[in-house]
Amino acid sequence: MAEFDVDLFVIGGGSGGVRAARIAAGYGARVMIAEEYRMGGTCVIRGCVPKKLFVIGSRVHHEIEDAAGFGWSIPSVSFDWPTLVANKDKEIGRLEGIYTTNAEKAGVEVVKARAVIEDAHTLRLSNGRIVTAKYILVATGGTPNHGPAIPGIEHVISSNEAFHLPELPKRVVIQGGGYIALEFAGIFSGFGSDVTVIYRGDNILRGFDEDVRAHVRKEMEMAGITILTGCTIKSIEPHGKSFATHLSSGSSIAADKVMFAIGRHPNINGLGLEKAGVAVSAHHGGIVVDGFSRTSVPNIYAVGDVTNRINLTPVAIREGHAFADTVFGKRPVQVDHATIPTAVFSQPEVGTVGLTEAEARAQFSHVDIYKTDFRPIKSTMSGRDTRILMKLVVDAGSDRVVGCHIVGDAAAETIQAIAIAVRMKATKADFDATFALHPTAAEELVTMRTPTARYVREAAE
Structure with missing residues (x-):
């Protein structure tokens, strides 16, 4: 008989946990994953995906307003919130099913239950089942902060x-x-x-x-x-x-x-971490891990927002994959958390990668800034009073573009491509040598020739 019921037990059916489970199973591991709420985790169920659907829906109002400048005469329109919510729920349900199906197709046993750690190798499920595991991965994500208790x-x-x-x-x-x-x-x-x-x-x-x-x-x-x-x-x-x-x-x-x-905190309450001796940071409240996502207990790992490193879904996925490669693929992989692009789907939208101007000036002795803000072509016809911001931060010593910041329509889509160049250490000369694609807003990124600001830090005596 096997020493343990499973080789890997994953607590949490979100993006990081599911990726780790599937990759580990692909290496031949016996894997079980427990999710007490819904498969898909925060991002799919009540985070990135439904948020983006709501953002897209809310922008329709702007499109209707802008249409008149392009010759469209649109009759009175109405909006129905319950319809939006119902259609969103339908799409989320579809995605949840895909997460479950993909895990099961990979050979992972999915259990709809809460799992609590009893010791370094034992878990108790809310359905009464006791499971032993050679390795445990905690991937329970985060939960909203409400801050200090105030009246009301x-x-x-x-x-x-x-x-x-x-x-x-x-x-x-x-x-x-x-x-x-x-x-x-x-x-x-x-x-x-x-x-x-x-x-x-x-x-x-x-x-x-x-x-x-x-x-x-x-x-x-x-x-x-x-x-x-x-x-x-x-x-x-x-x-x-x-x-x-x-x-x-x-x-x-x-x-x-x-x-x-006002932020989110690691979802660790009631997991039984203290029973196994898993260390939690007094500073940020997340599970303490090393570069391989290993906790203070050698056979227990943690990935994603529960570690409070960089709380983004693609990071959790990358960490989960690296964990499985390291432990079950016998191919040690550490995730590089530098130069991670991110977006804020505010209105206007933000896309950013690399260093801010302040960070670059603190790190490098010579920094050049290239910045422009302009009215997008659409607004010249729609009449909407809005402007796009584009900014490049350059280490003037090496000519390397170390940061890019965009505010405006499609900022997130643009920054995903720019992140490749920044990560590959492209120089400002590389940007300058790239042909502009006209007419686009993004062509400004390769046509800014003169720095708008230059900073030289005096050497300490």
Whole structure:
């Protein structure tokens, strides 16, 4: 008899866990995966995918408004929120089925149950089953923060609930200044809600390039979204079916829904990590892992958002694949977390890869900045008051393009291609030698010839 019931037990049926399970099974491992909610994880069920569907839907309103400038006369239109939610649920259900089917086709046993670690090799399932495993992989992702308890916190919704609201709220107050907050601000505003964003910092999108932060804020405010920085929500007071949100600044805002999007934390509660001796970071709350995603317990690994490294779905997938290659393929692989492209599907959209201007100036002695903002060709006919931002950050010493930042339509699609060049250490001369594709917005990336700013750091004496 085998020493263990399975070679690998994966806790969590999200992108990272499923990829690890499938690849490990492909190497001949006996694999079981447990998911207590729905296969697909945050990204598929209540994150990236439904969010992008909502973003696409909300942009239709802009397309209708822009159509008149191109000669289209569109009769009065109407929007039905329940139809959007129902169609989104149908698509998510389809994707969930694909995740389950693909895992099972690879030879993975999928169990719809909660799994809790009893010791380094034993797990207890919520259906009463006890399973022993040679290796355990924790891939339980993250869960929304609600911050400190304030009066009325029970009335707050997160992005989880926002996907299932029975009706579109007319007035929405969103606390937060990152990806999720700004994406939902654009979604609700696009569908016609009056939106106010509350953020404690001095400006939205902390950690992004300063020009990106300023440009996105200006564009969102011109679109009618109110952004209040330097304050927080102190209490939420119900008034019938609506709420009064009281701010630290002393003012109050009426809302039909109050949403908190102030970050996410690793989903580790109740997993039994302490029973096995798995170390958790006191600093960021994630499971502590090494370069191979191994925890403080040699046979227990963790990938994805539960480690709180870089919380992006493609990163979790890459980490899960690398884990399986390392442990079951006997081919050690460490994931390189440098130069990872990312997008914010706000309105306007953000695409970025590499270093910000501030990061480059701290790292290199000579930095050149190439920046342009311009009115896209579509707006010259539609009349919409919007501008695109494009920015290249160059290490002038080597001429290497170390950062690219775009704000505007198709920014995410563009930055995916630019990320290849940045990762391959393309130089500004390489960009300059590339033919422009006209007429496009992206041609600006290869036609900017004169630096808009140059920085030289004086050598320390």
